[in-house]
Every structure is written in structure tokens, then in C-alpha cells.
Amino acid sequence: MPRMTMIEALRDAMDVKLAQDPSVLVFGEDVGYFGGVFRCTAGLQAKHGEERVFDTPINESAIVGMAVGMAAQGMRPCVEVQFADYVFPAYDQITQEAARLRHRSNEMFTCPLVVRMPTGGGIFGGQTHSQSPEALFTHVAGLKVVIPSTPYDAKGLLIAAIEDPDPVIFLEPKRLYNGPFYGDHSGKSVGWAKHPAGEVPEGHYAIEIGKADVRRPGSDVTILAYGTMVYIAEAAVEQSGIDAEIIDLRSLLPLDLETIKASVEKTGRCVVVHEATRTSGFGGELIAEVQEACFWHLKSPLQRVTGWDAPYPHATEWDYFPGPDRVIRALHKAMED
Amino acid sequence: MAARKAAAAPNVSAEELLTYYRDMLLIRRFEEKAGQLYGMGLIGGFCHLYIGQEAVVVGLEAAAEEGDKRITSYRDHGHMLACGMDPNGVMAELTGREGGYSKGKGGSMHMFSREKHFYGGHGIVGAQVPLGAGLAFADKYKGNGRVTFTYFGDGAANQGQVYETFNMAALWDLPVVFVIENNQYAMGTAQKRSTSTPELYTRGAAFGIKGEIVDGMDVLAVKAAGEKAVKHCRSGKGPYILEIKTYRYRGHSMSDPAKYRTREEVQKMREERDPIDHVREMLLTGKHASEEDLKAIDKEIKKIVGDSADFARNSPEPALEELWTDIYADAPTEGAV
Numbered sequence: 001m002p003r004m005t006m007i008e009a010l011r012d013a014m015d016v017k018l019a020q021d022p023s024v025l026v027f028g029e030d031v032g033y034f035g036g037v038f039r040c041t042a043g044l045q046a047k048h049g050e051e052r053v054f055d056t057p058i059n060e061s062a063i064v065g066m067a068v069g070m071a072a073q074g075m076r077p078c079v080e081v082q083f084a085d086y087v088f089p090a091y092d093q094i095t096q097e098a099a100r101l102r103h104r105s106n107e108m109f110t111c112p113l114v115v116r117m118p119t120g121g122g123i124f125g126g127q128t129h130s131q132s133p134e135a136l137f138t139h140v141a142g143l144k145v146v147i148p149s150t151p152y153d154a155k156g157l158l159i160a161a162i163e164d165p166d167p168v169i170f171l172e173p174k175r176l177y178n179g180p181f182y183g184d185h186s187g188k189s190v191g192w193a194k195h196p197a198g199e200v201p202e203g204h205y206a207i208e209i210g211k212a213d214v215r216r217p218g219s220d221v222t223i224l225a226y227g228t229m230v231y232i233a234e235a236a237v238e239q240s241g242i243d244a245e246i247i248d249l250r251s252l253l254p255l256d257l258e259t260i261k262a263s264v265e266k267t268g269r270c271v272v273v274h275e276a277t278r279t280s281g282f283g284g285e286l287i288a289e290v291q292e293a294c295f296w297h298l299k300s301p302l303q304r305v306t307g308w309d310a311p312y313p314h315a316t317e318w319d320y321f322p323g324p325d326r327v328i329r330a331l332h333k334a335m336e337d
Numbered sequence: 338m339a340a341r342k343a344a345a346a347p348n349v350s351a352e353e354l355l356t357y358y359r360d361m362l363l364i365r366r367f368e369e370k371a372g373q374l375y376g377m378g379l380i381g382g383f384c385h386l387y388i389g390q391e392a393v394v395v396g397l398e399a400a401a402e403e404g405d406k407r408i409t410s411y412r413d414h415g416h417m418l419a420c421g422m423d424p425n426g427v428m429a430e431l432t433g434r435e436g437g438y439s440k441g442k443g444g445s446m447h448m449f450s451r452e453k454h455f456y457g458g459h460g461i462v463g464a465q466v467p468l469g470a471g472l473a474f475a476d477k478y479k480g481n482g483r484v485t486f487t488y489f490g491d492g493a494a495n496q497g498q499v500y501e502t503f504n505m506a507a508l509w510d511l512p513v514v515f516v517i518e519n520n521q522y523a524m525g526t527a528q529k530r531s532t533s534t535p536e537l538y539t540r541g542a543a544f545g546i547k548g549e550i551v552d553g554m555d556v557l558a559v560k561a562a563g564e565k566a567v568k569h570c571r572s573g574k575g576p577y578i579l580e581i582k583t584y585r586y587r588g589h590s591m592s593d594p595a596k597y598r599t600r601e602e603v604q605k606m607r608e609e610r611d612p613i614d615h616v617r618e619m620l621l622t623g624k625h626a627s628e629e630d631l632k633a634i635d636k637e638i639k640k641i642v643g644d645s646a647d648f649a650r651n652s653p654e655p656a657l658e659e660l661w662t663d664i665y666a667d668a669p670t671e672g673a674v
Contacts, residue, residue: 023672025478051478057508062467062501069408069471072456074673075478096461097468105449106439107663109456112670141664165666 004200005192006177009151010040010116013158014078016204018048021076024162026053028063028080028116037082038118038177064090064115068097071111071167078162084119084171085128091136098167099142113167114158119147120228120275121312121321122175122185130312132227132276137169138253138285144209145253147171149230150197153250156207164209173227181228182235183323212256214263218245221269221334224260224286226252229273229322236327244271244331252282260286261293268299269334273327278306300337303330349557351625357399357556358616359634361391364415365613366642367424368587371414371431374646375591380431383460384445387415389586392612393518394419396559397486397579400567404481408456408469409488411446412518412585416488420453424641428649436652440659463489463496466515470506473513473576479674484570488516492523494537500544503576507544510575514566515541517580518553524589525597538580548578554610584610 004012017024026041026048032055035042045053056063060081067077081087087094094115101111121130137145146161146168148154154172161168175181179191192198215230220242223233226249237244245263249256264270270290272283283304290302305322313320368386375384387394390412398419401407409416417427422438430437430448438448446460456472459465469487476483493499494517506513517537521528528535538548547569551562559581566577584606588595595603620626 021672021674023674057501057504059498059501059505061498062470062505065464065467065498065502066471066474066505069456069468069473070475070478071471072468073472073475073479075475076672092461092464093467097459097464101457102666103663104439104443104447105457105663106442108439108449108451110666110670112672144665163669165668165670 001199001201003193003198004151005179005198006148006151006154006172007038007040009155009200010158010172011042011044012200013155013162014041014044015047017078017159017162018044018052020204023074024052024076024078025070026078027056029056029058029082031055031080036080038174041080060086060090061093064093065097067113068093068101068111071113072101072109076112076162078114078116081115081117083129084117084133085131087115087117087133090115094137094143094167094169095140099140102166103142110165111167112165114161114170115167116170116172118174118177119171120173120175121317122181122228124314124317126314127311132274132307134171134252135276135280135282135285138282142167143253144168144251145171146209146251147173147227148250149173149176149227149248151192151200152197153207153213155200156205157209157250159204160206160209163206168209171227175228180231183232185318210251210254210256212259213248213250214245214259215248216244216246218243218267220244220267221271221331222247222260222263222267223271223273223327224249225273226250227275229275232322232324232327233273235324236331239324240328240331242331242335255289257289257293260290264290264294265297268297271303271305271327271330271334273305273322275307275322277309278304279309281306300334303334305330351620351623354616354620354625355634357395358613358620358631359638360395360419361556361613361616362634362638363424363641364391364395364418366638367418367428367645368414370642370646371428372587372591374432374649379650380445381433382444383411384431384591385412385589386587387412387585389606390518390520390553390583391415392556392559393516393553393581393583396556397516397563399560400563401486404454404483406454406456406472406476406483406485407488408465408472408485409458410462410465410490410493411458411460412490413446413448413458417448417450417455420455422450422453422455424645425648428645429652432649432652433654434649434652435655436648441655442659442663463493463499465489466493466496466499467502470502470511470513473506473511474509477509477511482571484512484514484567486514486516488518490523491517491519491521491528491532491537492526494540495532503541503544503546506576507541507546510573512570513576514563514570515576515578517578518583519580520583520585522585522589522597525593527597538578541576541578546576546578548580551579551581553581553583554612554615556612556616
């Protein structure tokens, strides 16, 4: 089986869909000729033509707005917002046009649109190239919000997203583009070549949106994580020796509550981990859901490990970034009672 | 706008003039009825009447061909009636009933028709403009020779995404007519208070988009300008801007105290420039119709509008379950190309 980085896997997903479906279009800033700032679309224009893979001006609002118009006509636009931090000018188009077109038109028009964006920190990007805005999208009925953590999932989920009849916010943890990240920022990074999830089948396959993945079975405590934090959780478990069950959510909206519930009912303890700031972060929603669904099974208070309520820092990135040490502390706290 | 001289008899058939008269009168009487129903509490929330602006949509619809598309902002009732949507369905959407175009999920500002290629009804100022270019992009991609009329007001003409869209539409030669309905007031703000250059038709100059100013109280002038614009777009020359000078007699919405202009200003416009009186005069002086003929049309329109009000009152309220429908698709769908 071929081995791919997450970048190659994403590119392969778009390649497969461009070849299969003439209504699929791929565009965004630097996406066509240049091949994308992270090279996710490299070679796609040469292969599929300028009519289908193309560059746009630097206009997030109109990029997404035009894509909504195309989608209303049955096209399948897959647009790239160069960094998740750049999505804010398009937030109006995403929330008020894309997400709601189906409902307010009584299903006369729909919006099969994918907005891809590199998300999260760990690359020394400072406050405008490191943010994790997922909660702004999980708050919006009509959207789906997906975040893969492996090349295998990235390809299967992106294919599913492009085929999805509704708008999908596709968050790509950029710290994972070239390899898993276990929190040791000073050490040498290990590429996807040696990781089992770097094996990516050729051709078409789709992973159902809305299904979590139990990455590590365990019996002591449940860790709910997504994106880069899945590896941070793995590192924390390895270093602490606590037998935690790690669930990679993969899809935040819809949320796989069944898988979460089954795990927390078994362990009775739960730690939620994300990079985004704490207040009103998606962790708050996860904790509320777990509390409502599993209250009588809980043995200890639910724990949250998140970014701090501060702008994403430059010099102090690794104090901000919720690394394995903080996850271990939360695991011990969850195990106390 | 200078007072119009007594209507000359231009080179236009009786049949054509009667159609415009009927279509404009339908909008006016419909809007008057909507205002009444609002006063009676049968329509709630927001309701933006089109009275005074009728010649804009009727003139442009006369220049449109089957399959051409239209998209507009929240002052949308006139556009829907002009493109042939059913007054019953529009009025019932205003009253929030099951028989409304969006089954009561949209309301006054959010209605659609796949059959008539009407892509809404959008409540956010300027947000529909990139969507309109996206519709045009899809038509160009499909190579079907269709044109999209993208309407927005003088207020929206100062929105940033309008210029993002102008740039892309010109860059990609999209078949889109940007129709700036300049009714001279952005809600309660006169153009001179908000706008550095009042000549909105020149706003495309920086992008190489041709524009012209049109007398929006003269349906024949609008039609002629529309035909020119459509011809330009259909021949592959890219977008075109029409700034159509018009005037709304009523407030911005139903809750507008109209303190920002004088009663005399409105009165003068109604007496000297009314677009329906204009056609009426042409019909009578050109001996295309008698007073009796026009009375018969008035009666016919009155019945259509009365029936729409009855329909809108008697149509049942939507079931509560509608709240949960059309948020996401129930099943996967295919791309349209």
C-alpha cells in the first residue's frame, strides 16, 4: 500500500474526486499554479486544467460567497482558506449563506461545499497563523465540522466531505501535515512514512462523517481529543502508564455521542483535550454532553486541558500549547477520587 | 431626476406596454396589501416594500430569457412577482404559513424558486453579490449561455465583498449583470451622507467593468439598458453594471419613521415620476388602451392580490416539526454536471 503524508493524502482525495466528478472544482489563494501554501494542491491544476483548479484573489469572503452560488447550482466546490486564521472575513458567508440555504429555501437550493483550512498551532506561527476556530463552526446548525488526525482519515474524510450534500468545514491540523507530533518540539520530527496510519489506499474510499475512532482501548479513563491532540494524548498515556481509552473524534459536528457514551460508561472518568482557548471552547460542549449522557456513571469530575484564554503566543508557544505534561496532570486528577 | 415631459409614444407595442402596466401594478397592489396585512398583525417582523421601484424589475425581466437567473437582497417581493412566482406563495411566506415558498421557514427576506431561477432573498446587505457571481460562474462552466442578474442597493454598494466580486467577475469574464438599485437611501442614510462618489455606475471602472446610469422610473429605459447589458454578458465579454436610479415611496421597512427626508420630496416623486403613471399615460395618449381597459386590469390585479391575501391567511401554520427539517440532507446527492 502506498505511504503518504497528510498533504499527499489530501491531494490524492481531491485528485480522485476531480477525476470522478466534473462538478468538483478546487480553488483558493495560491491553490492553482503555485499548488497551495502547504502544497496540498500541487500538480492538480496541471492534471485537471485551469478551469477546474484555479487561483483566486485574496478575498475569503467572496471566495466562499461565490462557492455558495456555484453550489446552489449543483457544483461541488472544494475551496481552500489558506489558514484557518483567515476565515473570519468569510464567516458571514459560511454561517448565514452556506449553512442555512437548505433550510430557508425549504430545500429548493442546497450547498454541497467544502471549506478546507489548516488549523491549530505548533509551528511557531504566532497569533494569526495558529488558531483553532472549530467552536465558531460547531455552533452553527447546518454545518458539518471535520478534523482528521491521520493521512488515512484525511483522504477518506475529504472524499466524504466533497461527496456530502451539505457544507463541511474541513480542518487540517497543520502540525500533522508531515508527521505525527507527540509534543517534543525540540526533538527530531518523525514523518508519516513509519506510522501505520501513513498507509493510504489508492483510489476511492470514504470515511463516514460523524464516526469517532477509538485510537487506543483502555479501561481507566476516557480521553476525548481531535487533531494534533490525539498524539499528545498518546504521549501522555505512554509516559504516565495510565490505561486510558483515547477517542479521536474526527467529526465534531455531527458528534459520535454513542462511541463517547460507551467509553465513559465503561471508564467512569473523562478528560477532554483541545488546543483552542478554554472559555466557550468545544471542550465545554463535550463536557456538557458527557455530563448529560453519563452522569450516573461518573466517578470523578470531568477534566479539561485546553489552550489558555490568551492570544496564541509567539515566544511562549510551548507554555500555551497543551502538551503531554498538562494532559498527564489532568489524567491524575481524573483518577484521584 | 428631472420631471418627465408628457409621455411620447415610443416605438413599443400596445401588448408590451400593457404587460408592463399589469406587472408593475401587480407589484404595487401586492405591496400595498402586504402593508395592510402587516398593520393588521398578520405579517410580523421585517417587511421591506418595493413601492416606487417597480420599473426596475419589470424592465429587467423584459430583457431576460428563460434560464437566466436572479438573486437579490431583502427588498425582494417585487423581484419574485416580476419573474413570475406565484403571489399566493409569496404572500403566504410573508404571513409565515405552510403555503409559503419556504413553508414559513424564510419569511419576507428569504424566499426562493427553482422553477423561476430565483436564488433569493438574502437578508445580509451585500452578501448575495458574490453568490450571484458564483451562479454566473456555474453557468459559464456549464456553457449554457445564461446570465445572472445580481441586484443590490446603493447601501450595499459600499460593502467590501462587492468589490471582491467585481474583481473576480471581471477577471473570469463572468456573465453577470450587477444591478445597483439606487433608491438614494441606505435605510435612513441619504447617499450623500455615506458615499464619497455618488456615481455608482463608475464603481466598476477600476476593474474594467462597463457601467451606465439608467432612469429607473422609466420601464422602457430600464428594459433597453437591460438588453444592452445582457447582450454584453451573453457574448462572453464579462460583467456589466447598471446603476438604476429609483425611489422608494415607503420607509425602509415597516418601522421606519421616515424622518430623514421630507414629505414634499416623496410627494414630488410620486406626482412627477411615478413609473406606473408613466406607462398609463403612454397607453392612453398612444390610444393603446382606454380608461375602461385599464380599469379592467386594475380589477383583475385586485382580485389576484385579494386572493393571495386570502390564501396567506387561510394557509395553515407550519407544523412544529418543520423546525427540524431541511437542516441537513437525508440522503447523499449527485453533482449537477
